Amino acid sequence: MCYAAYKLWNVCNYERNNYKNLGLEKYPDWYYQKSKHKDDLW
Numbered sequence: 001m002c003y004a005a006y007k008l009w010n011v012c013n014y015e016r017n018n019y020k021n022l023g024l025e026k027y028p029d030w031y032y033q034k035s036k037h038k039d040d041l042w
Contacts, residue, residue, distance in 0.1 A: 011037065015028050
């Protein structure tokens with residue numbers, strides 16, 4: 001469980017730090033990331 005949470009944390013941090021390079025218009029907030037990564041296990 002900790003490994004999955006760690007991986008999800010890294011994915012969300014990468015998305016927050018590189019949101020302009022990823023083509024996102026706005027800074028991703030918690031609600032956006034929760035809905036987008038809800039079903040991502042890895």
